[in-house]
Amino acid sequence: MKYSKIIATGSYLPAKVLTNNDLAKMVDTNDEWIVERTGIKERRTISENENTSDMAYQAALKAIEMAEIDPSSIDFILVATATPDSVFPSTACILQHKLGIKGGGAYDMQAACSGFIYALATADSYIKAGLAKRILVVGADSLSRIVDYTDRGTCILFGDGAGAVILEASDEVGILGAELKADGSYGSILTSSGHLYNGQIKGSPYIYMDGQAVFKFAVKSLTAIAKELLAKVGMTSNEINWMIPHQANLRIIEATAKMLATPINKVVVTVDRHGNTSAASIPLALDEAVRDGRIKRGDNLLFEGIGAGFTWGAVIARF
Template sequence: MTAVPYSRITGTGGYLPPRRVSNDDFVQLLAARGLETSDAWIVERTGIRARHFVDDGVNSSDLALEASRRALEAAGRSAAEVDLIIVATSTPDMVFPSTATILQAKLGVHGCPAFDVQAVCSGFVYALSVADAMIRAGSARCALIVGAEVFSRILDFDDRTTCVLFGDGAGAVVLEASDEPGILATELHADGRHAGILCVPGTVSGGQVLGHPLLRMDGQAVFKLAVGVLENAARAVLAKAGRTEADIDWLIPHQANIRIMNGTARKLKLAPERLVVTVDEHGNTSAASVPLALDAAVRSGRVQRGETVLLEGVGGGFTWGAVLLDF
């Protein structure tokens, strides 16, 4: 394969497990554990009204498979035409092999490179950036990029400040070599000094879990960092592409907290109706949130071909990044 000038998204797909968990469901769940919360308390602080949880026996690769099938169908491609698979996840099916290789087998294909990217809630933006670089370098021509998570498995249901935030799901895109502009620029960053503000500080050793195997988060510290780095990443990626704020048709940020999302839109002087919001029904699905929101916007008819879209992610690590693209 030879190098090509651009990569372009040709299809999107998303999948949420059927079990919808409303805020009222959480009120009852936490009450049984002696904790108080309310729909109003959750909505006011996060914008979340519901999220979806997997049933027992359902893994990230299962969600990824459904999202991938829908993305491939939208792109008019078969799984056999895919020559690169990247899965962004913080909740893999197992320690190894990668969820990407498990997905590859479930798709019924073999031989192409397949690997996971672990950048937590920035994972899909990282994975899309890697796939773009590989396609431009001539290493692939038709890539499947997936964000898939089962965060319900790592939540501490005795911590009402975190367990109400997250949900399960998967989103996927097909990214293909193109002679027309698609992905215009990417921007990736990390600062490991802040690893402790959002983490699951446990590991497996000698057949036992060492440390704390459930999610921990310093919400105020995450909020403070997120707003600033998202604005900086947006301005950097616009500068790389030779574009301005006025060129953005749609902002699709990581769906973590409506206040962070609205704050980013205001800093970029974007009208509220140009912000794609799915956090109200999806919750925070980590690496799946950006591709799920993109797919929802495409399938609802909001995002149209030729429009300019800014994707942004921010998450544990601390990681953040942005992708500017012409859809």
């Protein structure tokens, strides 16, 4: 049986740091209030001359460097993003061009904060089906461009960044299983409805979120899908070396870990420094833990994420 195995990781964060004290100058909030409710202390924001594809490109280069491969050997590119450079062409095609790659498939996947999980599961399926041998999967978002900085309920949460992994067909155990779900009836509790219509923006161009509703749904859904996937692959939470969750809110991460009986010291947490970077948050956290030595070859990893749609999912992989 062929597996898809993560052979490399990479990430990129914009240079500009936006602290809680910076936000306190823009909206009625303060550092203590934000940290207590979210665990976030700072986040990064993209510069005016950067695009989502630029962040994706930098993260991809880091992964390619770690893998020690020729970019032309990548035969498929999936970019998970809710903030593409343009309506079309896709950010994946723009990234492909920047990497100097021609041929092979490339497209964007829009599952909001669950995007990386969806893209990882899709890439795994492509490799197992023999449709590709080496796939670049990137999660990249520039949410600061759709945040209303007069709304303290949302502007404190979101940041920008990109993370990447390279998956390769392997005889060694890699991705063990995935589970994906969606329920569109919950779409109204987290949405950004703005879209182009006859040259104008129709709907709100900003993120709207019902924070309490999202929190309740997230903890319940993430716990359930993680337990479902563990049972599916025949593992227990005790066999997971590291949980790498979507970095939305520290309280959601802690509550989910508790429900799964996973010690918090076995959870990779970056939300305090990155904020919620949507599809980028899981690969950003993964790359940090790989590069600082916490995650080692042979470790069992549980990825889980939830986002607007509502969409949610989980992946278990041996690194």
